Amino acid sequence: MCHDCSAGTAAPLGAPAASRRSFARFLAAGAGLTVLAACTPEAPAQVPPSSASASATSHPPVTPTPTPESTTAAPAPEAAAPAAPSPTPSPSAALPRQFSLTDPDSPWLIVNKHRPLVPADYVPADLVRPSIAMTASGEASLLNSTTAAAAEAMFAAAARDGVAMVLASGYRSYATQVATYNGYVAARGQADADTASARPGHSEHQTGWAFDIADGNGACGFQPCFADQPSAVWAKANAHRFGFVVRYPWMFHPVTGYYYEPWHLRYIGVEAATDMANRGVNTVEEYFGVEAAPGYP
Numbered sequence: 001m002c003h004d005c006s007a008g009t010a011a012p013l014g015a016p017a018a019s020r021r022s023f024a025r026f027l028a029a030g031a032g033l034t035v036l037a038a039c040t041p042e043a044p045a046q047v048p049p050s051s052a053s054a055s056a057t058s059h060p061p062v063t064p065t066p067t068p069e070s071t072t073a074a075p076a077p078e079a080a081a082p083a084a085p086s087p088t089p090s091p092s093a094a095l096p097r098q099f100s101l102t103d104p105d106s107p108w109l110i111v112n113k114h115r116p117l118v119p120a121d122y123v124p125a126d127l128v129r130p131s132i133a134m135t136a137s138g139e140a141s142l143l144n145s146t147t148a149a150a151a152e153a154m155f156a157a158a159a160r161d162g163v164a165m166v167l168a169s170g171y172r173s174y175a176t177q178v179a180t181y182n183g184y185v186a187a188r189g190q191a192d193a194d195t196a197s198a199r200p201g202h203s204e205h206q207t208g209w210a211f212d213i214a215d216g217n218g219a220c221g222f223q224p225c226f227a228d229q230p231s232a233v234w235a236k237a238n239a240h241r242f243g244f245v246v247r248y249p250w251m252f253h254p255v256t257g258y259y260y261e262p263w264h265l266r267y268i269g270v271e272a273a274t275d276m277a278n279r280g281v282n283t284v285e286e287y288f289g290v291e292a293a294p295g296y297p
């Protein structure tokens with residue numbers, strides 16, 4: 001799982017311009033020690049992306065319920081800043097429509113190791129089973145209605161490009177996450193479990209806004225080598241057009257708290273996902289201007 005180690009401290013992280021003050025702070029705070037700590041235990045520093053192990057386990061399966069979008073107003077970006085030292089507005093502030101970052105029903109909800117779901121046992125009210133190819137069953141075959149519709153459009157577009165994408169794991173209830181996480185803790189200890197499985201109430205899979213994809217032939221499912229499979233390559237290049245982002249990109253675990261997961265897609269809406277892609281912003285933490293979450297507080 002230490003895909004990132006091979007790349008060393010290379011750059012995407014260190015490069016950000018001065019304007020991205022908050023992001024630079026994340027890096028300063030989390031990059032160094034966190035990267036080492038995260039990489040040391042599970043894989044030799046030079047292990048290439050293809051030898052990660054924990055990542056594969058991070059997505060266990062799952063039973064259902066729904067979720068709409070919420071339009072909680074957000075701050076206006078261009079607030080003419082007087083003399084007062086105002087913080088750099090997040091890139092997302094430039095979008096015309098703003099959504100809540102904390103409401104579970106909002107497409108901009110940010111859940112990570114610093115931002116648990118509230119309530120912790122949240123269940124989307126509009127879970128549905130999308131009409132797409134899938135290997136997932138039971139609750140894991142469900143997504144909230146907005147995400148399901150976007151997934152149907154994306155899978156159809158991928159198919160037109162000759163890419164056989166399948167849904168490997170969607171919604172995961174709080175109860176399932178409890179069982180999954182406890183299973184990891186029992187088998188590997190809590191420290192290791194925290195690198196592989198979200199703690200209950202901290203998984204994007206519980207929101208209905210995220211899911212894991214796989215290739216139709218199952219190659220490299222939940223493994224680092226999935227990054228080179230057709231579905232992952234296609235998704236990385238096109239998912240934003242349907243409102244999705246690859247939530248845990250390569251080298252950004254000091255920000256997201258998770259190693260590279262080329263299979264984990266998160267819906268944030270076409271406008272935001274496209275804007276992120278156009279700006280070259282890699283994480284929702286940076287895009288929406290929240291602190292990095294390399295680990296649990």
Ligand SMILES: [Zn+2]
Nearest residue numbers: 059211212264
């Ligand atoms: Zn996932």
